[in-house]
Amino acid sequence: MDQEQAPNGLSSCYRHPGVETGIRCTRCERPICPDCMVSASVGFQCPECVRNGSGTGHAPGASRPRTLAGAAVTAGDPHLVTKILIGLNLAVFVAALAVPALVEDLMLIGRAFDFQTAQWLGVADGEWYRLVTSMFLHQEVWHIGFNMIGLWVLGGPLEPAFGRVRYLALYLLSGLAGSALTYLLAAPNSGSLGASGAVWGLMGATFVLVRRLKYDPRPVVGLIALNVLITVVFRDTIAWQAHLGGLVAGAIIAYGMVGGPRERRAPMQWGACALVLAASLVTVVVRSSDLSVLMLG
Template sequence: METCVRHPDRPTGVRCARCERPACPECLREAPVGYQCVDCVQEGQRTQRRPVTIAGAELGSRLVVVPVIVVINIAVFAFNAYQAQSISHNELSQSFVDWVLAPVLVQNGEWWRLVTSGFLHIGFTHLALNMVSLWIIGRELELVFGRLRFLTLYLVSLLGGSAAVYILSASGAAGASGAIYGLMGALLVTVIRLKLPLGQVIAVIVLNLALSFSGLLAISWEAHIGGLVTGAAVGVGFLYPPARIRNQVQTATVIGVLVVLVGLMAGLGSLQVVDL
């Protein structure tokens, strides 16, 4: 009598339905057709293609990027407040002064402010509103886009908002709203791509843009418009390519958007800053 390939001391009259090797009951698992040995089951799990979203992200991924970004923003705010010895006036800290987006200083070579300013907030209310918005919008988008694509979308949108401030405004700016508006733009593209109802998303975007231009609050409309347009552009490049060339098109989209942003900043400079 044949013996189990994994347990030579165990005689068996049963074979694996896939590899046809003899196997004892302990080494067999129920399959759609018959029984398979544990080796074939493991091999099937390795070679089986996992379902992906329209952006190419694996379904069922755990949320990671959004919580990390929230923690980073809170940590930066806490550091600013500690330096300033004030929660309500954390903008008086040296780190805030060194990182805030000031077009005249960016024009003089301090380019890091285009990114660092996106992690600064003026007062706790500003921080809370942006982090709540990030949590609400970002959770769904991270699952659709996947961790790396979502992080790329967030950072490129942040840069798009900062680029618009640099080109169009002479005053400084701080906050994650440029990146969050980028997420709104990508969310709009996602809803269109999935052919879902547009009413709520458009209403939220229009309401927020109306507040941006109302003059009632100290809001940087330049960052909002720049982030929104950039996020929508990245969203189109991430969500619409066919699966066979998805990765190439997504990479080209990011590079293309970055080239455009850098080109606009280098070519136009800060239109509101006068060289002395």
């Protein structure tokens, strides 16, 4: 049965009424949204055609369909990882409210002197874990609220399109890249925290995915432009370095996930993740070396 046409001419996904899409299954020609797309040799197919063996969306003998990024489609909640990430951020937020000392212990600090213990602390002093823990740390309600809304809105379509493992790698590596650039460019004793770098990585990945699916990119471009404007206006109170690092890293990883030819998809995916990870680690090592020289001086 054909689907209802939206005012802009797009059809609604036959499995998710109300979700507009311009893509149709190459076998049955029913409209399918990104959550339902299974990559085939030519175009995309719906889960039913793949499951019934009427299409070519999986290799001979394969029993499970694949996502756009090549991951096996898993049963259950398609947004499981997104919900877990939101839960972790909320848990750390509540813990920091209950134990305020956690903020100083987990936030991103390049180098600072603790007069109470008469010791140096920060990433330059070997506390590399701060690059990751700071990604889950928030202090203000508005801060975690904006970030978690962004994580839910952007992560919702990305997780089923990439698959859980690839999506989690995108999130964590984007956040790490944001932390690394903040560590490189921000004042060494200036604290930084928040999931903004990872969320901006999802924003960059969304742009790449929209371009890959040949959707209208203007809404995503508008969202990025609005967030860039907010970052510029409040640059004195926002870690713009994390935003920039996350955005670039997310776009690079997403292109590796879905941008290349299907036969070279796996090497490109591993290569993109390895590139972002290596660039982040080199940035941290170089910055730590510079700060160690300053400490000795």
